[in-house]
Amino acid sequence: MSTDREPSPSADGIPLAPSPFTVRERAAETADTVTLTLDPLTGDRPAPFLPGQFNMLSVLGAGEVAISISGDPARPDELVHTVRSLGLSTQAIGRLSPGSTVAVRGPYGRGWPLEAAWGRDVVLVAGGIGIAPLRPLLYALLRERARFGRLEVIYGARSPQDLVYYRQLQEWRARSNARFQVTVDAAGRDWYGDVGVVTQRIPDCRFDGRNTVAFLCGPEIMMRLSAEALEGRGVRPEAIWLSMERNMRCGVGFCGHCQFGPYLLCRDGPVLPYRELRPLLRVREL
Amino acid sequence: MSGPRTAVGLPELAAHPFLKGLGEGFLRDLVPGTEALDFDTGATIVREGEAAHEFFLIVQGKVGLELVPHDRPRLTVLTVGPEEVFGWSWLAPPHLWRSDARALKPTRVLAISAERLRAALDAHPQDGYRFLGRLVPVLAQRLDATRLQVLDVHRP
Amino acid sequence: MAQGPSQPPVVGSRWVLAREQFDTLLDSFRDHGYEVLGPTVRDGAIVYGRIEEVHDLPVGWTDRQEAGSYRLERRDDPALFGYNVGPHSWKKYLFPSRERLFTARREGPSFRVSTEPTEEGPKAYLGVRACEIAAIRIQDRVFTGGPEVDPGYAGRRTRALVVAAQCTQAASSCFCVSMGTGPEVEDGFDLVLTELVGEGPHRFVIEVGTPAGASVLAGVPLVPASPVDLAKVSERLQRTRHAMGRSLEANGIRELLLGRLDHEEWEKVGARCVACTNCTMVCPTCFCHSTEEVPDLAGSRVERWRRWDSCFNLAFSELHGGSVRTSVPSRYRQWMVHKLATWYDQFGSSGCVGCGRCIAWCPVGIDITEEAERVRLPSAPTSRGGRP
Numbered sequence: 144m145s146t147d148r149e150p151s152p153s154a155d156g157i158p159l160a161p162s163p164f165t166v167r168e169r170a171a172e173t174a175d176t177v178t179l180t181l182d183p184l185t186g187d188r189p190a191p192f193l194p195g196q197f198n199m200l201s202v203l204g205a206g207e208v209a210i211s212i213s214g215d216p217a218r219p220d221e222l223v224h225t226v227r228s229l230g231l232s233t234q235a236i237g238r239l240s241p242g243s244t245v246a247v248r249g250p251y252g253r254g255w256p257l258e259a260a261w262g263r264d265v266v267l268v269a270g271g272i273g274i275a276p277l278r279p280l281l282y283a284l285l286r287e288r289a290r291f292g293r294l295e296v297i298y299g300a301r302s303p304q305d306l307v308y309y310r311q312l313q314e315w316r317a318r319s320n321a322r323f324q325v326t327v328d329a330a331g332r333d334w335y336g337d338v339g340v341v342t343q344r345i346p347d348c349r350f351d352g353r354n355t356v357a358f359l360c361g362p363e364i365m366m367r368l369s370a371e372a373l374e375g376r377g378v379r380p381e382a383i384w385l386s387m388e389r390n391m392r393c394g395v396g397f398c399g400h401c402q403f404g405p406y407l408l409c410r411d412g413p414v415l416p417y418r419e420l421r422p423l424l425r426v427r428e429l
Numbered sequence: 430m431s432g433p434r435t436a437v438g439l440p441e442l443a444a445h446p447f448l449k450g451l452g453e454g455f456l457r458d459l460v461p462g463t464e465a466l467d468f469d470t471g472a473t474i475v476r477e478g479e480a481a482h483e484f485f486l487i488v489q490g491k492v493g494l495e496l497v498p499h500d501r502p503r504l505t506v507l508t509v510g511p512e513e514v515f516g517w518s519w520l521a522p523p524h525l526w527r528s529d530a531r532a533l534k535p536t537r538v539l540a541i542s543a544e545r546l547r548a549a550l551d552a553h554p555q556d557g558y559r560f561l562g563r564l565v566p567v568l569a570q571r572l573d574a575t576r577l578q579v580l581d582v583h584r585p
Numbered sequence: 586m587a588q589g590p591s592q593p594p595v596v597g598s599r600w601v602l603a604r605e606q607f608d609t610l611l612d613s614f615r616d617h618g619y620e621v622l623g624p625t626v627r628d629g630a631i632v633y634g635r636i637e638e639v640h641d642l643p644v645g646w647t648d649r650q651e652a653g654s655y656r657l658e659r660r661d662d663p664a665l666f667g668y669n670v671g672p673h674s675w676k677k678y679l680f681p682s683r684e685r686l687f688t689a690r691r692e693g694p695s696f697r698v699s700t701e702p703t704e705e706g707p708k709a710y711l712g713v714r715a716c717e718i719a720a721i722r723i724q725d726r727v728f729t730g731g732p733e734v735d736p737g738y739a740g741r742r743t744r745a746l747v748v749a750a751q752c753t754q755a756a757s758s759c760f761c762v763s764m765g766t767g768p769e770v771e772d773g774f775d776l777v778l779t780e781l782v783g784e785g786p787h788r789f790v791i792e793v794g795t796p797a798g799a800s801v802l803a804g805v806p807l808v809p810a811s812p813v814d815l816a817k818v819s820e821r822l823q824r825t826r827h828a829m830g831r832s833l834e835a836n837g838i839r840e841l842l843l844g845r846l847d848h849e850e851w852e853k854v855g856a857r858c859v860a861c862t863n864c865t866m867v868c869p870t871c872f873c874h875s876t877e878e879v880p881d882l883a884g885s886r887v888e889r890w891r892r893w894d895s896c897f898n899l900a901f902s903e904l905h906g907g908s909v910r911t912s913v914p915s916r917y918r919q920w921m922v923h924k925l926a927t928w929y930d931q932f933g934s935s936g937c938v939g940c941g942r943c944i945a946w947c948p949v950g951i952d953i954t955e956e957a958e959r960v961r962l963p964s965a966p967t968s969r970g971g972r973p
Contacts, residue, residue, distance in 0.1 A: 404927060
């Protein structure tokens, strides 16, 4: 499914026209990451989305950027994006305050295959801002908690100061029937959590490898090593799903920038099975 | 701080996953040099720069390995937990700890005398080979992790 | 004197137009509201531009193409279509190198997106080759074949009348036969001309492909094509088919290339490639582009533009402030593997039509057909490691 979104009447015939949204709420997650809740300005409701899909966001004049949707898919009226300020476009978005206008189009791409989780143990591995595309999946999974087995969530970040959704993860850890392992690359003395990389948390996970589905999002090398570690614990490559990232510029398969081997990631991905990605992830500079 | 040191019997030693299945003679040689130690949260287990006399098997709790650069804040670079091991400075000269180890929660470890361990490795070369065959993958895996940390994949 | 059909001829019928009447055909296009775009000589090359009358065409010119070389030469006859392809392709019109997508104007706290209605009228593309029709159809699949349709491209495509020209010769850089795209124009045209020159009167056999093509012919002085004329057309096309300067083994090329992403040839060809992007600019199917925003100084108006980009540019694969494909070998591999292999996965066909432009316009003479053969040969082992 690419997108089922009807173009708004005003945008009819205009290629890739964005709709105006306003910032309802801004929450600073870390020094460089904010979570924005957006409301449409045109009266249209935000389009429903699937966990793992993304929108193209822009502060007009500063360029467009693909940002995954990180809200609760059961509440599509609440369009939530978590944005890390890295380049010009994301910096402009990161500076937005309540009442500012942002241009939005989407949702685009193929999301996480939620139904693959039913009846199985589930492992989520997130690295850095990779937690953002996984959060809608986590909402959806926790809502249907009875439909699958164990739930293991591993989340790695650079330092304790770089963890996003930390309070919510702690709440989930306390209240939900799931195991959360949060690890950081390095920490000061005030951190009593785990230190190390996410692959080191995998041996500790409790799941039945042959009956497990895993969803991974983070830096490519982290996903590759995590997938290898999961395979080592018996998880089948077709049950491991990765959210891949390349330079998505148009979102609809026109511009060619987000190619990864045979895939146009904006159209065919970003979520793809490791079984197909495995040989490609070994190729340098693909 | 460290609580009382208590002696450890062969069954407790042999039950640790790291040693499970190694020869009884080899393990029996370690028993006299092995103690169980309990640490409160925050307690220092070893200090960087001090002589490394022991090898540690974690029974429960969590231990942080901290780099202590002296001229800047200390940095935890790895945490290890139950069924894992830490401390191999006794294996390579100059036998001085390369980092601090600190309990991050109430922790029980088995501390094996390095002197006893070296002697047992010499006396039981087959078990010694198997012992190192378990230790080297741990080192390799930590080296891999360190490389990922050096790559700093989450940097802004 | 030929009596033209006063009624539009039927689709599939074939007619003969005398060379002296060619301007009548051009006039008829204009009378039907078409602007005629076609081949013309400029700056030592045959490029596409506006055609007012027959002498705007490359009368008596031909092109000589080799790896890294393109030269115009005089023919010993006054043929109008006696050459193959130059640096331009029809994507110049259908997918312009720069295009404004829309303008967003600030309106209070919001903004409104608008686009100026196009004032472009219908165009007649004159002298479209078989490989170029194939290329247009490939770009059709990119811009109109998926769930999202590019309205600008779709509109221009609808307004285009394809007046094809059969290739009665092949350049040394041509390999359309290998790619299954030529030399015969078989479909996808409104009209197709075959030029007959040097045997009897200089004339054109015209086949009607669509009612739109037929209606343009009403009133143009034509006579029905004779069996001899048609035999000559077949004979010319046969000759062209056997005159291909190059070939490429397209059978199994996708699997071959995807299995050889670590072949040593990528390093070798990458050492020659200067990443100039020429091959992607002249390629009639390359569609990659970037978008940029042009704000006015007051910030009340922003235009979003699209412009051609190339996978040979370092910034093309930018991700988090660095580039994925920093080395030139990786960029050449991306281009060629995309063109010949992963295009099948993305759009259901090869991305190469065998036109040979990338061969002629490469400043260092890299030849895609040669590279395909080199990658076909097994690579020497590059490390002590085994293949996983």
